[in-house]
Amino acid sequence: MKKIIIGNWKMNPETAKEAQGVFSDVALGVKGFRKTSVVICAPSVFLEAMNALKIKGVSLGAENCFFGDVGPYTGEISAVQLKNIGVKYVILGHSERRALGEDNELISKKIKSAISAGLKVVLCVGETSRDEAGEYLSFLHDELVESLSKIKKVDLKNLIIAYEPIWAVGKNAPRSATPEDVHQATLLLRKILVEMFGRESGLGVPVIYGGSVNTKNALEMITLGGVDGLLAGRESLDSDKFVEIARIANTV
Numbered sequence: 001m002k003k004i005i006i007g008n009w010k011m012n013p014e015t016a017k018e019a020q021g022v023f024s025d026v027a028l029g030v031k032g033f034r035k036t037s038v039v040i041c042a043p044s045v046f047l048e049a050m051n052a053l054k055i056k057g058v059s060l061g062a063e064n065c066f067f068g069d070v071g072p073y074t075g076e077i078s079a080v081q082l083k084n085i086g087v088k089y090v091i092l093g094h095s096e097r098r099a100l101g102e103d104n105e106l107i108s109k110k111i112k113s114a115i116s117a118g119l120k121v122v123l124c125v126g127e128t129s130r131d132e133a134g135e136y137l138s139f140l141h142d143e144l145v146e147s148l149s150k151i152k153k154v155d156l157k158n159l160i161i162a163y164e165p166i167w168a169v170g171k172n173a174p175r176s177a178t179p180e181d182v183h184q185a186t187l188l189l190r191k192i193l194v195e196m197f198g199r200e201s202g203l204g205v206p207v208i209y210g211g212s213v214n215t216k217n218a219l220e221m222i223t224l225g226g227v228d229g230l231l232a233g234r235e236s237l238d239s240d241k242f243v244e245i246a247r248i249a250n251t252v
């Protein structure tokens with residue numbers, strides 16, 4: 001399986017020109033990386049301008065979408081609309097959207113809709129904090145099972161799971177995740193996928209890690225953490241750092 005390196009730009013940058021600039025620099029930098037798929041997920045307002053660059057070798061992703069194809073949903077953007085402007089991936093269930101009120105039920109509808117529209121879904125799951133009794137493990141279990149409640153086996157080829165523990169995300173994160181933290185959680189996620197969809201299909205779903213990914217921890221997260229790729233936030237806005245993360249993944 002190719003390693004998957006995804007950048008989530010969040011609500012950055014401020015202009016389409018800057019977005020195009022970082023996108024083309026990344027494309028230039030990752031040219032020839034054969035063992036890695038690189039994706040940039042950007043704010044919806046920039047996606048058309050980025051797609052217009054006709055860049056090869058880096059796929060375009062959105063950071064959210066709504067369910068349904070058209071309809072009376074003021075301010076929302078559908079998966080079909082994204083697909084029609086050249087988008088290939090969409091992040092769903094990110095903790096920053098869950099914090100705004102998205103629940104597993106809504107996320108499950110969005111996933112179904114996005115996959116039907118032909119997008120690949122990057123589903124984010126992750127606990128707010130860890131506890132001695134391991135309650136967070138059942139939280140993770142329920143989050144994954146409920147978010148995937150509308151998904152069938154045939155949909156799995158268009159699904160990536162991103163383990164993003166909320167306590168390790170962002171510059172104010174209380175602590176960094178260790179590769180052991182990541183390994184433990186991803187083992188659980190893979191086990192749940194196997195329980196839900198059977199061994200072969202369940203183990204075929206890539207599980208990646210996100211939360212303060214940088215050029216220093218990328219290698220150990222992949223090798224010791226046992227993940228199929230990385231989802232970088234802050235470091236993906238710096239083309240040099242993001243390319244370096246992809247280069248590291250490409251050597252594994």
Ligand code: 13P
Pocket residue numbers: 008094164168169170171210211212213231232233234235
């Ligand atoms: P940071 O890499 O900035 O911690 O963000 C992680 C993230 O939320 C990616 O989706």
